[in-house]
Amino acid sequence: MSAVDLIVAKRDGGELGDQQIRWFIEGVTSGAIPAEQAAALLMAVVWRGMTPRELATWTAAMIDSGRRLDLSSLARPTVDKHSTGGVGDKVSLVLCPLLAACGAAVPQLSGRGLGHTGGTLDKMEAISGWRAALSHDQFLGQLQEVGAVIAAATADLAPADRVLYALRDVTGTVASIPLIASSIMSKKIAEGTAGLVLDVKFGSGAFLPDPAMGTELARTMVSLGHAHGVETVALLTDMDQPLGLAAGNALEVAEAIEALAGDGPTDLVEVTLALADEMVALAGLDADPAEMLGAGRAMDAWRAMVVAQGGDPAASLPTAPVVDHWTAPAAGVISRIDALDVGSAAWRLGAGRARKEDAVSAAAGVRLRRVAGDRVAAGEVIAELHTDDPALLPAAHEALSQALTLTDTAPEPRRLIASRITRSSPPPEKPSDSVVFSQ
Ligand code: URA
16 A cells, blocks of 8 residues: 555545555554655645545544553443633533542543643642552542542553644644544543543634534534444533633632632533533433532542542642733723633743643643623733743733723623534534634
């Protein structure tokens, strides 16, 4: 077989055969296919897309490039959540222990954040002593005992994605629904969960701002999950404004703990409980997540989850030596605070990384003091900017310069959950033909 034949066939709109796709994924994983040929095929896929059969084979080959975990020995039903990522999205920190308290096992294997959306592992690493790396036996033991694990994915889990994602990141080939769907789902299917709830974000802070594109991605992932025996449901949720008040690692952990204590921001709690209800239903459990949260049972599971991974849940979280303020330029009612701008500001303050080798600051980030619907006076503080290095403040202020929309009247209430996509959801009336990516 020749890589050039595959590239030319896809470039010209042809359909690749199962053997060709499997040969390509194996060659990429082993290094037998050089990066320039792999990248050329990826770009052809960006332009030409994939047929459902191509996508099914491509995803299966990515799963088969490594190990598929077997969690069938656990006494608890397994169910996980994946979010396409957003600003202030600390839902996993509340949701995983909440589902553990409801009786499930949540095997959340995650990656680190890149760009303006933070990574769950980076957030957890703000907790003193907590470690992301677990052996397979530790992973299984914790799932059984505690019911929730947030840990780093091991190198043998869909290794083809590791190679392909690194290439896509530097060749402008992230922007493709079949490539994103196969990348996310190959990892989640290999993780061994029986049920999966997808939180597909739309709006300025999302990977795919356009809701129609988010819907298409959700439908594609839901159908891939079912094809591999994973019961999958997606919620399409609003990421046009930050979720909660905090964006930045330790700031988000603190806010998640507030939510676990029953005192979280209403938008964070609403999204978390909506996802939790879906997960409880998929796992076939007879539990009420709102009740569990209110009774403090999720907080107990959180402490157990942190302790099991070497963390000290009672230790103080890191704080930044410098806290500056972002103020309102005029009086008015806040109708919108742009999520992407807040995420960029947190990133510029040190909370995120530009390259995957970069370190992140645990303490840096943005904490909003005002949100949409609040009336503010000129000069009033809208947010605190936390950083280790005052030289980073001007870039953060610059990122926020267009973030605020002030009006005379109160905005419409935010609708956080736009739709629910299941295997039986009807197809869109007209497939969308434009792709607008935020990165
Ligand atoms: N997240 C992933 O894991 N893969 C993608 O392709 C995009 C986002």
